[in-house]
Amino acid sequence: MTTPTLRTSGGARRRAARSAWLFLLPFALLFLLMYLVPLGFAVVQSLFKLQRSGLGLSAPTLSFDPGFNYGRLLGDADFIASLGRVVLFGVVQVPIMLGLALFLALLIDSRSAKLKGFYRLAAFLPYAVPGVISAVMWSFLYSPVTSPVNNALQEAFGFTLPFFSDSWVLWSVANIVTWGWTGYNMLIIYSSLQTVPTEVIEAARLDGASSWRIAWSIKIPMVRPALILTTIFSIIGSAQLYNEPAVLQPLSGGSITKSFTPLMSAQAQAAAQNYPYAAAQAVVIAVLVGVLSITFFKITNRGDK
Amino acid sequence: MSSTLTEPTPTPVPAASPRSRASARRRLDPNRPSGVSRWGVIAILTLSAVYFLLPLWWMVMASIKPNGRQFEEPGLWFNGFDFFGNVKALLEINDGIFLRWMANSIAYAGISAVIGTLLSAMAGYALAKYRFRGRGLAFGVILAAVLIPKVMFTLPLFLMFNAVGLLNNPLAVILPSVVSPFGVYLARVFAAQSVPDEVIEAARIDGASEGKIFFRLGVPMMAPALVTIFLFQFVEVWNNYLLPLMVLNDTSMQPVTVGLVGWAGSNGQQAPAGLIIVGAFLSVIPLVVAFLSLQRFWRAGLTAGAIK
Incomplete structure (x- = not known):
């Protein structure tokens, strides 16, 4: 009975492996061509030095000089400043957004809430609007010329808000991101809250625990995995900040520069045809984000075990 | 409880909230909220x-x-x-370029999502239902790609397409958009959940080929999950901005996101501000309708991606 099974199992396993790879092949091929090859290509390109002749009469030449672009990057005050700006953005915006998302999820989950479906949907609806389209919409709400917010404030209280001023503009961008993503994060946390066993909450209540106490000591610890996940994704999201500031840039009156964020800076270099330098910036950004993701991944996995 | 996106264990989506029982008890509750x-x-x-x-x-x-x-x-x-007057005025700008942009968006997002969903389903099914050498590595690479955002690959893609002369070609948007590591991840979770090994074994004994088993049995069983994957990918491609901005210079090839931002940045030169808002509103309607009518598919994707 067992012998024939054993004899055929090797062949069956080989056949199964072949079908598995056939199923994987189309995806794997495109993944290779659209992810790994471009990344490798960018690394190679970043090792070359682009030289334009003084008058721009002859074609620019490329020479192999691996340290050139990366050295230039270290001394590029605009690029360094853009990195610092994105870090500041993440440190402030991510806790505010996730705190708000957690707070709203707990409120909707609480026994006092009515119309739970409506509030969930209201918070989630901004996520349905593409990032750049919501940035276009907010640009009208911010613009000194068109802002209905400032119109109303001017009429009621006699002052306006300088959304595009140098000190405000980063937080105007943060507001657009918070508006768009709070509901998404809230839904993830809320779904996780639904898995907290009713019995545990009922037992705590019978012991006289207040709703705040239950939220703090039972619900929040139990949704920790969801909080960690949303934190990781939000931090990665901050590092790739591009759409919102890029849309506001031409309307900001100069407070958003062409190198406001690292990605904007790299894109501007590519648009100016400084391909090797743009490649170096892209490689540095990708490496930083990759290290960031993997570090968080490791830390959170270790914390769990 | 594991916190992260490592090996997905099949967790059935809860059918009904266990909390609904609590509402029945509320009336008897001595310390209900003040x-x-x-x-x-x-x-x-x-x-x-x-x-x-x-x-x-x-x-x-x-x-x-x-x-x-x-x-x-x-x-x-x-x-x-005067909504309809506005729409008419919007469609008259530049010989109806707005409609062209909408059609482009639908084409790019639709084509990419259909092909992408099929590729994701095949790859996810293979990872969930076959044991083979390299499976762990393949899944590890896909997970890493889920964690590193696609935008990071946009600039390298631009440099590559520039070198091979594929700029200003719709393929430069569609080819990268077809690849969705997150789709493969979801397909893997869903295939593990919804396609029983016994069914596959039975079909093999009946002599069905592996391809036939996947298309005749696997795909119908994974159908609700495939809708979720399609939706996520469609929206992702529809929302994409940086890639089409960089690889498509020709205005008539651009999707609606790039077109509208171009108008908004022109300070009223290319289109009056009032009509840009109308365009933004129209471009959002298909997505909002999709979100509202297909809510349960969204939730399925969010839950599978986030909670285990």
């Missing part, structure tokens, strides 16, 4: 709903006002109605 805390919760929730909905409400109001009144008081209330 009136103050109840009204406090409702007040805060209402405030949050105002924050999320007011900008959208403003956009709707501005879109239906006669052109030119968009930025007059009252900003948040009705002031005449």
Whole structure:
């Protein structure tokens, strides 16, 4: 009975492996061509030095000089400043957004809430609007010329808000991101809250625990995995900040520069045809984000075990 | 409880909230919330709903006002109605370029999502249902790609397409958009959940080929999950901005996101501000309809991606 099974199992396993790879092949091929090859290509390109002749009469030449672009990057005050700006953005915006998302999820989950479906949907609806389209919409709400917010404030209280001023503009961008993503994060946390066993909450209540106490000591610890996940994704999201500031840039009156964020800076270099330098910036950004993701991944996995 | 996106264990999506029993008990509950805390919760929730909905409400109001009144008081209330006049004026700009952009968006997102869903389903099914050498490595690479955002690959893609002469070609948008590591991840979770090994074994004994088993048995069983994957990918491609911005210079090839941002950045040179809002509103409608009518598919994707 067992012998024939054993004899055929090797062949069956080989056949199964072949079908598995056939199923994987189309995806794997495109993944290779659209992810790994471009990344490798960018690394190679970043090792070359682009030289334009003084008058721009002859074609620019490329020479192999691996340290050139990366050295230039270290001394590029605009690029360094853009990195610092994105870090500041993440440190402030991510806790505010996730705190708000957690707070709203707990409120909707609480026994006092009515119309739970409506509030969930209201918070989630901004996520349905593409990032750049919501940035276009907010640009009208911010613009000194068109802002209905400032119109109303001017009429009621006699002052306006300088959304595009140098000190405000980063937080105007943060507001657009918070508006768009709070509901998404809230839904993830809320779904996780639904898995907290009713019995545990009922037992705590019978012991006289207040709703705040239950939220703090039972619900929040139990949704920790969801909080960690949303934190990781939000931090990665901050590092790739591009759409919102890029849309506001031409309307900001100069407070958003062409190198406001690292990605904007790299894109501007590519648009100016400084391909090797743009490649170096892209490689540095990708490496930083990759290290960031993997570090968080490791830390959170270790914390769990 | 594992916190992260490592090996997905099949967790069935909960059918009904166990919390619904609590509402039945509420009437008997001695320490139910006081009136103050109840009204406090409702007040805060209402405030949050105002924050999320007011900008959208403003956009709707501005879109239906006669052109030119968009930025007059009252900003948040009705002031005449000429929505259809606005749409007509919008479609006349530059020989109807707006419609062209919408059609481009639908084509890029539709084609990429259909092909992408099929590729993701095949790859996810293979990872969930076969044991083979390299499986762990393949899944590890896909997970890493889920964690590193696609935008990071956009600039390298641009440099590569520039070198091989594929700029200003719709393929430069579609080819990268077909690849969705997150789709493969979801397909893997769903295939493990919804396609029983016994069914596959039975079909093999009946002599069905592996391909036939996948298309005749696997695909129908994974169908709801495939809708979820399709939706996520469609929306992702529809929302994409940086890639089409960089690889498509020709205005007539651009999707609606790139087109509208171009208008908005022109400070009224290419289109009046009032009509840009109408365009933004129209471009959002298909997505909002998709979100509202297919809510349960979204939730399935969010739950599978986030919670285990």
